[in-house]
Amino acid sequence: MNSDATLPPDEKRERLAGEYVLGTLDAEERRRVESALATDALLAAAVARWEARLQPLAERVPPVEPGANLWPRIERSLGEADTRVVIRRESLWQRLALWQGLSAAGLAASLVLAVLLLLRPVPTPSYLVVLAAPSDRTPGWVIQTASAHDLQLIPLGRDAVPSGKTLQFWTKADAWQGPVSLGLVQPGRTLQVPLDRLPPLEANQLFELTLEDQGGSPTGRPTGPIQFIGRAVKVL
Amino acid sequence: MTERSPDPATLLAACARGERAALQRLYQNEAPLLLGIVLRLVRDRGLAEDILHDAFLRIWRGAAGFAPERGSARGWMCSVARNLALNALRDRQRLVPLADSWEPLAESADPAREADGRRLEGCLQNLEAPRREAILAAYLDGCSHGEIAQRLQAPLGTVKSWITRGLKALRECMT
Numbered sequence: 001m002n003s004d005a006t007l008p009p010d011e012k013r014e015r016l017a018g019e020y021v022l023g024t025l026d027a028e029e030r031r032r033v034e035s036a037l038a039t040d041a042l043l044a045a046a047v048a049r050w051e052a053r054l055q056p057l058a059e060r061v062p063p064v065e066p067g068a069n070l071w072p073r074i075e076r077s078l079g080e081a082d083t084r085v086v087i088r089r090e091s092l093w094q095r096l097a098l099w100q101g102l103s104a105a106g107l108a109a110s111l112v113l114a115v116l117l118l119l120r121p122v123p124t125p126s127y128l129v130v131l132a133a134p135s136d137r138t139p140g141w142v143i144q145t146a147s148a149h150d151l152q153l154i155p156l157g158r159d160a161v162p163s164g165k166t167l168q169f170w171t172k173a174d175a176w177q178g179p180v181s182l183g184l185v186q187p188g189r190t191l192q193v194p195l196d197r198l199p200p201l202e203a204n205q206l207f208e209l210t211l212e213d214q215g216g217s218p219t220g221r222p223t224g225p226i227q228f229i230g231r232a233v234k235v236l
Numbered sequence: 237m238t239e240r241s242p243d244p245a246t247l248l249a250a251c252a253r254g255e256r257a258a259l260q261r262l263y264q265n266e267a268p269l270l271l272g273i274v275l276r277l278v279r280d281r282g283l284a285e286d287i288l289h290d291a292f293l294r295i296w297r298g299a300a301g302f303a304p305e306r307g308s309a310r311g312w313m314c315s316v317a318r319n320l321a322l323n324a325l326r327d328r329q330r331l332v333p334l335a336d337s338w339e340p341l342a343e344s345a346d347p348a349r350e351a352d353g354r355r356l357e358g359c360l361q362n363l364e365a366p367r368r369e370a371i372l373a374a375y376l377d378g379c380s381h382g383e384i385a386q387r388l389q390a391p392l393g394t395v396k397s398w399i400t401r402g403l404k405a406l407r408e409c410m411t
Contacts, residue, residue, distance in 0.1 A: 011404075014403075014407065015403065015404075018403040019399065019400075019403070021315075021375075022371065022374045022375050023277075023318070023322045023325070023375060023379075024379075024380060024381055024384075026326055026380070030322065030323060034319075048307055051311055051314075052308070053356065053406070053407070053410050054356070054375055055308070055310075055311040055352070056353035056355075056356045056357075057353075057375060057376065058273050058314045058375075058376075059269065059310070059353070060341040061269070061272045061273045061276050061341065062341070063269045063271070064268060064271045064272040065268050065271070066267050066268065066271050066285060070267070070285050070288065071263055073289055074263070074292045074293065075256075077289065077293055078256070078259075078293065078296060
């Protein structure tokens, strides 16, 4: 007797919104409305109107004091949610797959480096890092150190960076809590980085270039995909 | 003189900026109302507290998306909690049976909302009794069509039409 098919669209929408707020829709209908709310502005507005109309009734339900352990439980869950974000970031650095086969890149890179060393009259570096693309392990950058207190990031090619994006340079030693930014990088340009404010370089220290929004990561930690990554090797 | 707590909209805006203390204030101020609403719907203390827990996580995460021009902050929080409770009710069998007798309502705690409350009440009073009772049973007690039919001793089709027509009359009365 109330067949939806005979109702004009406005009436159909009002009825659906009203019954959604009232609570009489079944599980499947509720889910359909909930997913439609994100895209159907008219339906969302109708739901909001129904919520406002009936709200005074909800506010007249006698209050019930929650148990003393409920707020601590909520706080714990909020804490866990925060920690999960941190762990996810850490795992980027610990992803095993990223390291598998990087030794192959090492071989390629050592050839590149040999050429580089012959061409450039630089002091023998005490540490060497080859930064390779995680996808195909192509070496893209080399880091050499003249001393333990500054380093040079040298491009092996000229990689295009999408507009609105920038490369950001990071490092992390094994014992550090998290990666530290060494600054933004211009594609194809050598970057000289003083390491004054960091502990001296050490073997196995991680370096990477990530793709971040213009101006660098807003969080102080890498947020974008890794473009190049490598670990410091002590050179005799 | 006791310090007045900021209103829910101000606290919600602070939550959107990541201020955990603002969420705790909101909890202190609003959790009893929300638990009252949710408990009346689901009738199970443990489930009601689980729902309230989830509701506050949603309120924290959704605070930035709350638009004050769309409605009251307290209303939004009530809707978050009610929707979780209704989803829980519709997704499973009731754990605890409905009460037989009608439970009384309190006076609204917020005098500024009294005018809205009186308007709604006037419109509800204008409805024929079965339509009004069907709507109250659904909104306050979370009754499904079938549960209302049982409670009011009426055929399912009749209950559905009471609700459709009751809602339509209510909307016209309040517009």
